[in-house]
Amino acid sequence: xxxxxxxxxxxxxxxxxxxxxxMFEQSQIQEYKEAFTxxxxxxxxxxxxxxxxxxLASMGxxxxxxxxxxxxxxxxxxxxxxxxxxxMFGEKLKGADPEDVILAAFKVxxxxxxxxxxKEFLQELLTTQCDRFSPEDVKNMWAAFPPDVAGNVDxxxxxxxxxxxxxxxx
Numbered sequence: 647x648x649x650x651x652x653x654x655x656x657x658x659x660x661x662x663x664x665x666x667x668x669m670f671e672q673s674q675i676q677e678y679k680e681a682f683t684x685x686x687x688x689x690x691x692x693x694x695x696x697x698x699x700x701x702l703a704s705m706g707x708x709x710x711x712x713x714x715x716x717x718x719x720x721x722x723x724x725x726x727x728x729x730x731x732x733x734m735f736g737e738k739l740k741g742a743d744p745e746d747v748i749l750a751a752f753k754v755x756x757x758x759x760x761x762x763x764x765k766e767f768l769q770e771l772l773t774t775q776c777d778r779f780s781p782e783d784v785k786n787m788w789a790a791f792p793p794d795v796a797g798n799v800d801x802x803x804x805x806x807x808x809x810x811x812x813x814x815x816x
Contacts, residue, residue: 666729669736682731693726695719745809752801762798 667675685693687700695715702710722730755763755771765788772779772787779787790807793799 666733666736669739670732675732678732678735679728682728691727693719693731743809745805748805748808749802752805756801760798761802762794762800765793765797765799768799768801 670678682693683689685697685701687697688694695712695718698715698718699710702708719726722734724730726734752763753759755767769779769784773784791799791804
């Protein structure tokens with residue numbers, strides 16, 4: 647049943663031959679469409695450098711350099727219509743490892759198999775290894791995944807959000 651639904655979604659989109667619409671739920675597509683509409687300030691169906699400048703200015707970023715805007719636009723293979731916009735998000739999201747791989751990495755840090763990791767331990771790893779978290783990143787992490795009263799962080803919920811997004815909580 648899902649493939650037919652995906653085909654209908656693709657046919658309804660701007661690039662009928664693309665299967666990018668099958669990568670997302672209908673509600674996600676609608677949210678991306680709303681974001682696209684906000685960014686497309688001149689409502690011509692294409693996100694341009696001027697559109698980016700205007701939307702960034704509306705969010706308080708007034709001194710964005712031309713080179714930065716050009717770099718953003720060059721991330722796309724051509725003009726950024728809604729299908730290209732959606733494809734760009736799909737490609738970014740596709741870069742995440744599968745849930746079982748991320749879960750296996752966390753399990754290495756959880757030899758007792760409790761499903762949790764001590765907050766202090768995880769924070770030390772995130773701020774001292776590889777792509778280090780900034781203090782702001784850490785603050786956002788704890789806001790999104792608050793530790794329990796014993797200072798334990800449920801890494802299974804972190805894995806779920808990384809691979810599925812935040813919309814479902816089980």
